[in-house]
Amino acid sequence: MMKTWQAGRRLLLMTAALGLILAGCGREDLSVLRPQGPAAESSFALMKLSITIMIVVLLIVFSISAYVWIRFRRKPGQQEIPKQVEGSFKLEVLWTVIPLILVIILAVPTVKAVFAAGNDHSDDKDAIQVKVTGHQYWWEFEYTDYGVTTAQDLVIPAGKDIAFELSTKDVLHSFWVPSLSGKMDTNPDGTVNRFSFSAPNEGVYRGKCAELCGPSHGFMEFKVKSVSEAAFEDWLASMKAPESVLPEDPVLAEKFKSQCLTCHAVGSMPASSVAPNLTGIGSRESVAGILLNDDTRVDGAPVEENLKTWLHDPQSVKPGNTMPNPKDLGLTDEEIDGIAEYLAGYTLD
Amino acid sequence: MDWITTVDHKKIAILYLWAGGIFFGIGGLEAILIRIQLIKPMNTFLDAQTFNELITMHGTTMIFLGVMPVIFALMNAVIPLQIGARDVAFPFLNALGFWTFLFGGILLNLSWVMGGAPDAGWTAYTPLSSTSYSATHGVDFYTIGLQIAGLGTLIGGINFLATIITMRAPGMSFMRMPMFAWATFITSAIILFAFPAITVGLVLLTFDRILEAKFFDVAGGGNPVLWQHIFWIFGHPEVYILILPAFGVISEVIPTFSRKRLFGYSSMVFATILIAFLGFMVWAHHMFTTGLGPVANALFSVSTMLIAIPTGIKIFNWLFTMWGGQVRFTTPNLFAAGFIPTFTMGGVTGVMLASAPADFQFHDTYFVVAHFHYVIVGGLVLGLFAGLHYWWPKMFGRMLSERLGKWTFWTFIIGFHLTFFVQHFLGLMGMQRRVFTYLPNQQFDTLNLVSTVGAMLMGVGMIIFLANIFLTSRRPLDAADDPWEDGRTLEWTIPSPPPEYNFKQTPLVRGLDAFWKEKMAGHKGMTPSEPVGPIHMPSATILPFLMSVGIFIAGLGFMFSRDEFGSDIMSFLFNNYIVTALGLLITFGSMLLRSLIDDHGWHIEPEELEGR
Numbered sequence: 001m002m003k004t005w006q007a008g009r010r011l012l013l014m015t016a017a018l019g020l021i022l023a024g025c026g027r028e029d030l031s032v033l034r035p036q037g038p039a040a041e042s043s044f045a046l047m048k049l050s051i052t053i054m055i056v057v058l059l060i061v062f063s064i065s066a067y068v069w070i071r072f073r074r075k076p077g078q079q080e081i082p083k084q085v086e087g088s089f090k091l092e093v094l095w096t097v098i099p100l101i102l103v104i105i106l107a108v109p110t111v112k113a114v115f116a117a118g119n120d121h122s123d124d125k126d127a128i129q130v131k132v133t134g135h136q137y138w139w140e141f142e143y144t145d146y147g148v149t150t151a152q153d154l155v156i157p158a159g160k161d162i163a164f165e166l167s168t169k170d171v172l173h174s175f176w177v178p179s180l181s182g183k184m185d186t187n188p189d190g191t192v193n194r195f196s197f198s199a200p201n202e203g204v205y206r207g208k209c210a211e212l213c214g215p216s217h218g219f220m221e222f223k224v225k226s227v228s229e230a231a232f233e234d235w236l237a238s239m240k241a242p243e244s245v246l247p248e249d250p251v252l253a254e255k256f257k258s259q260c261l262t263c264h265a266v267g268s269m270p271a272s273s274v275a276p277n278l279t280g281i282g283s284r285e286s287v288a289g290i291l292l293n294d295d296t297r298v299d300g301a302p303v304e305e306n307l308k309t310w311l312h313d314p315q316s317v318k319p320g321n322t323m324p325n326p327k328d329l330g331l332t333d334e335e336i337d338g339i340a341e342y343l344a345g346y347t348l349d
Numbered sequence: 350m351d352w353i354t355t356v357d358h359k360k361i362a363i364l365y366l367w368a369g370g371i372f373f374g375i376g377g378l379e380a381i382l383i384r385i386q387l388i389k390p391m392n393t394f395l396d397a398q399t400f401n402e403l404i405t406m407h408g409t410t411m412i413f414l415g416v417m418p419v420i421f422a423l424m425n426a427v428i429p430l431q432i433g434a435r436d437v438a439f440p441f442l443n444a445l446g447f448w449t450f451l452f453g454g455i456l457l458n459l460s461w462v463m464g465g466a467p468d469a470g471w472t473a474y475t476p477l478s479s480t481s482y483s484a485t486h487g488v489d490f491y492t493i494g495l496q497i498a499g500l501g502t503l504i505g506g507i508n509f510l511a512t513i514i515t516m517r518a519p520g521m522s523f524m525r526m527p528m529f530a531w532a533t534f535i536t537s538a539i540i541l542f543a544f545p546a547i548t549v550g551l552v553l554l555t556f557d558r559i560l561e562a563k564f565f566d567v568a569g570g571g572n573p574v575l576w577q578h579i580f581w582i583f584g585h586p587e588v589y590i591l592i593l594p595a596f597g598v599i600s601e602v603i604p605t606f607s608r609k610r611l612f613g614y615s616s617m618v619f620a621t622i623l624i625a626f627l628g629f630m631v632w633a634h635h636m637f638t639t640g641l642g643p644v645a646n647a648l649f650s651v652s653t654m655l656i657a658i659p660t661g662i663k664i665f666n667w668l669f670t671m672w673g674g675q676v677r678f679t680t681p682n683l684f685a686a687g688f689i690p691t692f693t694m695g696g697v698t699g700v701m702l703a704s705a706p707a708d709f710q711f712h713d714t715y716f717v718v719a720h721f722h723y724v725i726v727g728g729l730v731l732g733l734f735a736g737l738h739y740w741w742p743k744m745f746g747r748m749l750s751e752r753l754g755k756w757t758f759w760t761f762i763i764g765f766h767l768t769f770f771v772q773h774f775l776g777l778m779g780m781q782r783r784v785f786t787y788l789p790n791q792q793f794d795t796l797n798l799v800s801t802v803g804a805m806l807m808g809v810g811m812i813i814f815l816a817n818i819f820l821t822s823r824r825p826l827d828a829a830d831d832p833w834e835d836g837r838t839l840e841w842t843i844p845s846p847p848p849e850y851n852f853k854q855t856p857l858v859r860g861l862d863a864f865w866k867e868k869m870a871g872h873k874g875m876t877p878s879e880p881v882g883p884i885h886m887p888s889a890t891i892l893p894f895l896m897s898v899g900i901f902i903a904g905l906g907f908m909f910s911r912d913e914f915g916s917d918i919m920s921f922l923f924n925n926y927i928v929t930a931l932g933l934l935i936t937f938g939s940m941l942l943r944s945l946i947d948d949h950g951w952h953i954e955p956e957e958l959e960g961r
Contacts, residue, residue: 026779027791064668073675082609082674117709183638191574290788299790
């Protein structure tokens with residue numbers, strides 16, 4: 001009994017040490033190994049437990065291997081025939097029972113966590129309901145309780161449970177914010193998935209699509225912005241502000257209306273989910289999910305520059321996306337730059 | 350010509366080996382291109398579409414056209430010899446199986462030059478693999494090519510089942526059968542039950558694409574998740590179709606080079622059966638993030654973890670086979686020794702993946718890529734290398750160079766661990782799989798570089814292996830009957846390479862490790878169970894080749910049946926299914942001939958056997 005307890009303590013110690021080592025791996029806003037929310041932490045706890053058990057198993061297998069390779073190497077001149085052993089009932093039972101125990105140790109918390117993860121908060125009044133729709137290759141976020149729709153940046157209040165309803169408009173995608181939670185597929189109507197997570201700490205987290213969805217699958221990224229409750233309310237309010245800001249230049253405004261707003265929406269202007277909603281695009285973390293907006297230029301470029309890059313040739317940024325090249329729509333370089341400037345200036349308070 | 354008409358299992362083994370080897374090389378080149386593209390962030394070496402075609406073809410080629418045929422090569426070369434048979438049960442079908450595999454493989458690879466390779470991943474998830482999102486003929490090549498190749502696998506599997514059940518030498522009960530024969534037997538049983546699932550899936554997908562059916566289309570009342578179920582009901586057992594033969598090889602190589610009988614033979618047999626059985630009940634662990642709900646996820650989690658138990662039994666039995674033995678590190682045994690820890694590493698990450706809530710994080714990341722390459726390359730390919738080096742003298746009558754073999758081993762295994770070990774961390778740090786490039790500053794850069802360097806080193810290992818084969822083939826036949834000196838099973842009792850009829854007299858088996866038992870009793874060879882007499886041999890025939898050509902033509906005809914061609918004649922031929930009909934006519938015509946022509950084969954007379 002004493003021995004079992006000691007082994008258990010060793011396992012715990014190793015788990016803790018392993019946690020420390022693994023926690024050094026990767027970016028805080030991206031790595032599975034640096035969980036920033038309860039959902040990711042629950043996965044991480046299971047991972048630590050399973051890695052610990054598996055390392056113990058590996059150490060045993062490695063040591064026995066090394067021992068037999070060295071100890072039982074055939075020596076020069078060795079001719080006698082080794083004893084032909086049929087097997088050993090005791091030993092074979094031993095290595096049937098030990099793995100069984102290890103499996104049970106892992107299976108119990110696994111089953112617990114599976115059912116805990118099944119709690120999706122879809123009927124929780126305190127939770128923020130968000131409908132996530134995957135598109136080739138962008139993400140649409142609809143806040144059903146507030147009548148607000150946005151794209152690419154998911155803004156959430158820190159600490160609150162967010163209840164997601166996931167689906168796709170085209171092929172399968174998988175919604176994944178590694179540092180906040182495991183992934184969940186977006187399936188077509190009829191097989192809509194629900195799950196939830198929360199982000200206790202304010203910050204920006206990187207999200208990805210994890211299911212092969214076409215050429216730009218690797219570029220189907222998004223950001224989760226966890227902000228204070230007050231900032232979230234402000235954001236909702238400015239998203240709901242009725243007037244739609246259009247370019248000041250009337251000619252440009254007309255072009256924007258006739259060419260861009262047939263697919264995109266800004267503010268209350270024709271709502272359409274063919275393409276990302278552009279309301280307040282100047283305040284977003286990135287353009288097209290991958291061109292990071294950064295005025296200090298350490299990790300990207302200023303938003304206006306990114307918008308120009310995107311608008312001048314969307315295909316070269318995200319191959320296979322469905323946005324027509326603005327030039328093919330009859331826009332001149334100056335007009336494109338003008339629209340980029342306008343969009344960059346279209347920020348939320 | 351001799352090679353096109355042969356029905357001899359040993360020649361078919363060599364055909365499988367060459368064809369499989371060439372496809373393996375193509376798959377390897379695809380892998381190298383993939384790794385070059387990923388060597389640094391935002392690389393522009395390949396474009397996104399080409400990259401997706403490469404990953405799809407790499408996976409498909411390696412699994413269906415690379416490793417499976419090499420497995421079949423070993424089975425064909427060894428199984429009849431190990432059980433003391435003169436051929437497989439149905440030599441004609443054996444040839445047919447090879448040719449359908451080859452023509453299916455050729456059809457699939459034609460996609461590179463005929464307007465776009467498949468690009469929806471080797472799993473071909475719908476709707477991405479539907480015509481709406483994959484408009485080229487790529488996925489048609491996938492569905493029809495794999496259908497034809499799969500036919501060959503199914504035929505081969507049934508053939509081995511029949512062979513092992515009915516053609517064992519006198520005295521060889523099931524519990525005296527070598528482990529590789531057991532592995533082949535169980536593998537064939539899995540093929541028999543798993544391949545019909547993929548056959549159905551591919552038919553449905555073909556119908557969706559070519560005949561506009563709606564099996565997987567929500568708008569038409571279908572369901573895309575259905576494809577995932579069908580695919581993985583086949584796909585998971587497929588993993589065991591791949592790994593069990595490798596287990597079989599290791600169970601032959603380790604005892605031979607430890608000079609000890611396999612530890613816990615009967616528990617090995619039962620572990621193999623148990624793995625096969627459990628393998629059919631765990632498919633949904635590939636689908637934890639699909640949204641099956643907690644009950645299904647919990648059940649499939651636990652059932653998947655259970656597979657660790659029989660697998661663990663095997664690992665420890667191998668280790669204890671060496672315990673107390675005299676271990677000799679020849680090239681085959683080096684690969685077998687490398688197999689044990691490497692495969693164990695792949696196995697334990699498998700248990701980690703089985704934990705559904707943790708899998709929500711692992712799924713579709715480089716962690717999974719690392720895991721299955723540890724199992725398939727670190728397990729199966731190391732096992733195949735062990736087997737090829739081990740049986741090469743028996744198959745070709747020449748010993749491979751030990752020095753080059755050791756170089757192959759070290760470059761390959763070091764390259765392997767370099768490539769795939771770091772990928773575990775890439776996945777955990779947030780890199781999803783199947784991405785054609787990645788943004789900089791995510792701490793992915795160095796690990797990807799290391800991985801690419803490792804892949805190159807594996808390539809070097811393969812080149813050394815090819816050089817070894819080439820140099821060896823120029824030397825005279827030098828292999829003894831029992832070249833490793835400690836051979837335990839029947840294949841080592843006959844000349845290398847074996848004569849066309851394998852055994853002049855069918856041997857009498859008196860126990861497990863029949864040959865070893867005779868050697869220990871002080872005998873030079875096996876006791877025959879029959880007097881020398883005329884041996885009945887099947888006739889060579891070109892019909893299997895023709896049947897496969899026919900299916901191949903029919904497949905192409907069907908695939909292009911809705912295309913607009915520039916020329917009227919072409920459009921007429923294809924759009925009216927005339928090409929399809931012609932192909933089927935060739936196939937069914939050959940079948941008719943096969944039924945009508947009464948071919949009793951021929952005999953090798955005793956005088957000839959005595960060398961007169």
